[in-house]
Amino acid sequence: MxxxxxxxxxxxxxxxxxxxxxxxxxxxxxxxxxxxxxxxxxxxxxxxxxxxxxxxxxxxxxxFFTLYPQPFLNLLKTIDNPVEAIRQYYYVMTEPNGKFSQFGCYFSNTIFQADENEFKDAAAKNLGRIADAFYDALLRAKDAGTINPSIPTELWKTYLLNLWTGLNTTKSIEKDQSILRATIDFSLKVFE
Amino acid sequence: MxxxxxxxxxxxxxxxxxxxxxxxxxxxxxxxxxxxxxxxxxxxxxxxxxxxxxxxxxxxxxxFFTLYPQPFLNLLKTIDNPVEAIRQYYYVMTEPNGKFSQFGCYFSNTIFQADENEFKDAAAKNLGRIADAFYDALLRAKDAGTINPSIPTELWKTYLLNLWTGLNTTKSIEKDQSILRATIDFSLKVFE
DNA sequence: CCTAAATTGTATCAATTGATACATAATTAT
DNA sequence: ATAATTATGTATCAATTGATACAATTTAGG
The missing domain is CATH 1.10.10.60 (Homeodomain-like)
Known part of the structure; x- marks a missing residue:
């Protein structure tokens, strides 16, 4: 060499x-x-x-996936109360000075902004991996009796994805952090 | 001349x-x-x-606002059951061959893609106008006893905005129309 | 008819884009 | 030391961008 x-x-x-x-x-x-x-x-x-x-x-x-979502997904496997952890994860979108609230979701941005379908698909797949991990953690909590979801199992992933991807745009329209957090709280109640 | x-x-x-x-x-x-x-x-x-x-x-x-949202907002003023009308409006995002599902939401796209803050602000304002009209229609229905919302009034706009802007991204990840519609249905239940 | 006003077509500009050419510099194996 | 190999710096390319110049064309009023 x-x-x-x-x-x-x-x-x-x-x-x-x-x-x-x-x-x-x-x-x-x-x-x-x-x-x-x-x-x-x-x-x-x-x-x-x-x-x-x-x-x-x-x-x-x-x-990016390795640096940001992955550590949280690993943590999620060891946690008894996934809803509270997911809430905190979603809260990062509402922190006025954080990278997530300023730059948005790397993957959602890519779906909107990239020309190449190859990148859009990869970004969608990454978001899917996060939703899968959320689903697994919530299912474990449900089986353990920790939570009592009122939302049908087959809607969990799409519902959680929609809350997250929505925040990525909504934060540009609604600047009040407390309203954003209250919306997250209210939306996550269906899992408690 | x-x-x-x-x-x-x-x-x-x-x-x-x-x-x-x-x-x-x-x-x-x-x-x-x-x-x-x-x-x-x-x-x-x-x-x-x-x-x-x-x-x-x-x-x-x-x-664009005059051509697409405006006619619906005018219609909304004359309607007794705004939840059902809003549901249909949201459904357009799930129609596989429609312009909305193919191109997405003109205003959300602009918030993501435009360089100039002037355009982002204008797009956000347009989405706000839609949310305002939804809010007014739902409030009338609540006062008339047509609906019995379980979501706090101060969250209506953000919650509805988040559902809409979320769909704009989520439709790229979840392609199953019936799951998307079921998510819309479930999310709108809080107004019934 | 003729002149001023409005519209159109073509050529072109400077700036920026992603990418390459090619010479120079540094490092290791023989 | 010398050759092979890897890394770097500078100049430059063709394509595309938003935008303008300017002459040619069409129309209405006098």
Whole structure:
């Protein structure tokens, strides 16, 4: 393995790219924006990501899932009261200074903003994985008698997805944090 | 008033522009795409819309409201059972071959896709106008004893907005029309 | 008819886009 | 040391963007 050493940190660069895509979306994030944020030039960019912006975005979305939803989904497996945990997860969309309320949901944004159907499908699949994990945790709580849902089992995933994806837009219309949280609370009551 | 006569129909051209913006969003709809759909050239385009794409979009969004939500909001004022009417309105998002399910909600899309905050705010305001009309109709029905809502009055608008804006994304994840409709039905039960 | 006003068609502009070419620099194996 | 290999910096490409210039065309009023 001869050759010059990398002058930049690959992980740090990818994390920087995630934030650029998160803020601007796939189409609006230009390759120059990305390179600037990643602290690298054209040559290093296309050497590391031969597929260019497309390849970078695919890896970026993959790591986003690993960084943000995945730890929570793992936690959810060990928790007795999933409704309360899910509520806190949804609350992050209402925190005025958080990345989620400012940039929105990475996956929902992608479904809206990306041209390539490949990315839309991948984003939808990631949201589906989250809904699946929510479903599993709630089903365990129901079987254990911790919760007594009044909503039919077959609607759980879509109902929870719709609450989350809705918040992603609604937060731009309704700025009052307490109203948003009250709407989350009310919507989640059907699981208690 | 001397001068050459317009060779194209202004209303038809604006309607064509609406569909282009609806399908592609403000940023992705290029001025050439718009001109082609409108059946006019550069000169006529910038003569009719001196503000260019921005002015055309502003007028397009205005007319969209007049063409689609407005007639329904007028109808809502004359109706005894607003919940059933609102349900049907929400159902359009689940019709596989309809413009709404294919292109999504014009206003929600704009909030996600437009760069200019001016357009995001205008889109949010339009959604607010719809929510206001829903609120008024439901309040009348409650006062008349037609419905017996179990959701606090102060959450009505946000709850209804969230259901609608959520569907705009959720329909891309959950393709089963019957599940989508069942979710709408279940969510609207709190007003009955 | 003729002139001023309004509309249209074509060519073109500067800026930005994603991406590549190519020379230079640094590192390791032989 | 020298060759092979990897990384970097700069210049540049073709395509597309929103927008303008300008001449040609059509129409109404005098």
């Amino acid at each position: 001869a050759g010059r050493q990398k002058i930049y940190d690959e992980d740090a660069a990818l994390n920087a790219a995630i934030d650029v895509f998160w803020q601007q979306g796939y189409e609006k994030a230009s390759s120059r924006d990305l390179q600037k944020a990643m602290g690298i030039g054209f040559s290093s960019f296309y050497l590391a990501y031969k597929g260019g912006k497309q390849e970078l975005f695919a890896k970026s979305m993959q790591r | 001397a001068g050459r006569q317009k060779i194209y129909d202004e209303d038809a051209a604006l309607n064509a522009a609406i569909d282009v913006f609806w399908q592609q969003g403000y940023e992705k709809a290029s001025s050439r795409d718009l001109q082609k759909a409108m059946g006019i050239g550069f000169s006529s385009f910038y003569l009719a819309y001196k503000g260019g794409k921005q002015e055309l979009f502003a007028k397009s969004m205005q007319r």
